Amino acid sequence: MTAGPAPVTVRLRRAGHGDAPLRVLLLHGLAGGANVWDDYLGLAGHGHELWAAELPWRAEAVPDWSRHPPAHWTARAMAQVPGGPDVVVAHSFGAAALLALLDGQGMPAADLAPAGVDAFSWHRLRGVVLVSPFYRADPGQFDWETISYYLNGFDRILADGLRVRSGGRIVGELRQEMALKVRERIGPYGWTGFFDTYLRTPYLDTRRLAGPCLVIGGEDDFAAFPSDSEALGAALPDATVKILGGCGHFAMIERAAEFAALTDSFLGAAATRTRPGPGGGCRTPNQHAREQF
Template identity: 55%
Template sequence: MPSSAPPVSVRRRGTAAPGRPRVLLLHGLASGGNVWDAYLERTDSTDDTNSTDGADSAEQESWIAELPWRGTESTGWTDRSPAHWARRALELVPGGADVVIAHSFGANALLSLLADGSGPPPGVRMPSAVVLVSPFYRARAEEFGWDSIAYYLNDFDRILADGLRVRSGGRLSDELRHDMALKVRDRIGPYGWMSFFDTYLHTPRLRCDRLTVPVLIVGGERDFAAFPGDSRALGAALPSATVRILPGAGHFAMDERAAEFAALTRDFISTAVGPLPAPDGDRTDPHRPTKREHHR
């Protein structure tokens, strides 16, 4: 049954010392805020000796959004654009977000909000940096054909099943995972699917040149939903983007490669917003963002 909770809500996870970057996390379609758990476990504490309260605190102030397209989705959310709901999440973060990290459909909702050509929404402080995980993007309308519709319609349950595989840690049988994916697909319904695909179809018309803040794009080498080529094409379209494709990762790189993802985002935020201390055990992590990949 649909959730009786508000269409959009945000909650703060843990505590952070004053001055830490305020980070908002947006989940994808039929997902939820818990999709960030593995990542947040690696940002929850630091031994920073400069902490004002003298105690361990999180390296960032994390705000987790629950969006209307979550697993227990709110009714009628497709009556408004995905960008509308991304804007609502930004409005709910006290003082605004310094950084927004968004996954999949959530990444496209954010991208639509920030790069639709209309400029910053009134009353909403725009983030200083953005991380897009497994975004959907194509540079030209001609890149969409009937095969694109067939793939994302007929294989939609397969994409959902892969999300269940990751979130369950592989504990579900193939048969059970398939049955659950069909139920999730039916709950999303044709209107939810149309909202997703219409948002995807709109990407060639986005004014990506208007999104001038630093952007980190993280894709998965094995992602068969938002293909690595989408991440590379979006990186080429943005004025200030770094693209990292994580080997062996699928559509949920922040879960499948949580330590590497945390290291990438930590260094990116440190450069784009301000310095962040690394937790013990991560200080010598070799995975750091490099200059933008070459796009061909």
């Protein structure tokens, strides 16, 4: 990989309050950025410590990021939070990348949880919030029509993201032109990295993801359908699913106040739980993730 911006950076966006504030890491989706959380940051309560990552699949698209699996980059982001995050809030492809990490997809054997240790204990997490996650429970749910939808309609999905994030200010041909430019920056390898991660979701061993999860979907989401959120919630051992009416793919923007209330309630409960300790076979993720690239 040529020299350039760091593939992963994590920045403290809001300091916490109290002796031991909850450390929360925010992960964005494909072609997004840390600014997707700005509305939530303005509404979040409880005084938790909020960190936001810039991931290599951001809008500027770090070249060649797909040489490594999404779990690799997620682990690097988690490793940059001092002491590691207590809770991770992840959107869209970021949620898929987080699930891949928790399942150990594409990770070195040395970084996998031993038999009998659940993924939340291994990564010392008190909870996870998954926003508009991509998930299907059965490989048979993927067919050629599914591939065509996400490949040939990719620019439509990107254009809707531009519409929401711009507050409707980018319209018409300009929005479509910008969507096509973003699609070019992502490129075939970036798209394939996204879709391959989606294709692998039926193989997630969700029984090992035993910690508390909040799954938030949008009733009108045509990228990660509400059925994906419902199926994931049904597959996870300890999950609450909320489908927001009149909401698309960006609940943290489109339904910012409702999203903040749901997330803050979940974080408040997480703060009362004891964090898994190193004595339980846990480690700070991820030594491999600190290596080059």
